[in-house]
Amino acid sequence: MDEQESDPELDKIEVTRRTVIETGTTALLLTALPHAALAAGSIEDKEPPPPPVTIGLRINGQLHSLTLDPRTTVLDALREHLELTGSKKGCDHGQCGACTVLIEGRRVNSCLTLAVMHDGQSITTIEGLADGETLHPVQTAFVEHDGFQCGYCTSGQICSAIGMLAESRQGMPSYVTQDLMRAAADLTDVEIRERMSGNICRCAAYPNIVAAIKQVAGMPT
Numbered sequence: 039m040d041e042q043e044s045d046p047e048l049d050k051i052e053v054t055r056r057t058v059i060e061t062g063t064t065a066l067l068l069t070a071l072p073h074a075a076l077a078a079g080s081i082e083d084k085e086p087p088p089p090p091v092t093i094g095l096r097i098n099g100q101l102h103s104l105t106l107d108p109r110t111t112v113l114d115a116l117r118e119h120l121e122l123t124g125s126k127k128g129c130d131h132g133q134c135g136a137c138t139v140l141i142e143g144r145r146v147n148s149c150l151t152l153a154v155m156h157d158g159q160s161i162t163t164i165e166g167l168a169d170g171e172t173l174h175p176v177q178t179a180f181v182e183h184d185g186f187q188c189g190y191c192t193s194g195q196i197c198s199a200i201g202m203l204a205e206s207r208q209g210m211p212s213y214v215t216q217d218l219m220r221a222a223a224d225l226t227d228v229e230i231r232e233r234m235s236g237n238i239c240r241c242a243a244y245p246n247i248v249a250a251i252k253q254v255a256g257m258p259t
């Protein structure tokens with residue numbers, strides 16, 4: 039190659055590196071380099087996916103046998119394999135709580151845990167809370183207190199509230215609990231806000247969510 043001629047693939051990298059220096063954006067470099075390197079044959083193709091596994095999950099009281107990629111999260115198993123789309127995917131990174139479900143009675147961010155880890159366990163989602171036409175008391179309280187606006191966070195808020203109320207009844211303290219000697223802390227506004235802090239509401243319906251939970255907890259609202 040003539041010294042004056044340039045390799046178009048390397049030119050792409052140079053432009054991208056300059057952009058990185060000017061903007062401080064590493065993502066551009068990270069996305070551009072592998073493509074160039076792959077084109078040059080310097081990176082091996084990806085490993086083949088692992089073989090599927092078969093597991094059994096009891097979901098909302100019904101046993102399901104699922105054959106899936108072992109990397110599948112509980113959230114994707116629910117939404118993509120069982121069409122239970124009530125549990126929402128907000129961030130897929132454990133930051134928003136929209137995917138909260140109850141596993142063996144405890145609240146869990148379903149986007150952060152693999153389905154294969156729960157083989158044989160019971161999962162309750164928002165779809166499994168009502169008893170026929172009768173809503174769960176937490177669902178009723180959310181309706182009565184307008185504990186939602188767009189509703190995207192609501193299934194996670196309700197499942198989280200149910201798990202939180204059980205934790206409180208069992209005497210689990212929170213970061214803001216003052217008296218650790220008491221059997222169970224009063225669910226004041228500050229206790230509820232702390233205990234529900236893993237569930238984000240972009241509509242900011244927080245006062246109404248707190249009021250709904252206080253009603254179920256038997257606290258004055």
Ligand code: FES
Pocket residue numbers: 126127128129130131132133134135136137138147148149150
């Ligand atoms: S989708 Fe799971 S925490 Fe946001």
Ligand code: FES
Pocket residue numbers: 185186187188189190191192238239240241242243
């Ligand atoms: S009701 Fe809209 S995000 Fe909570």
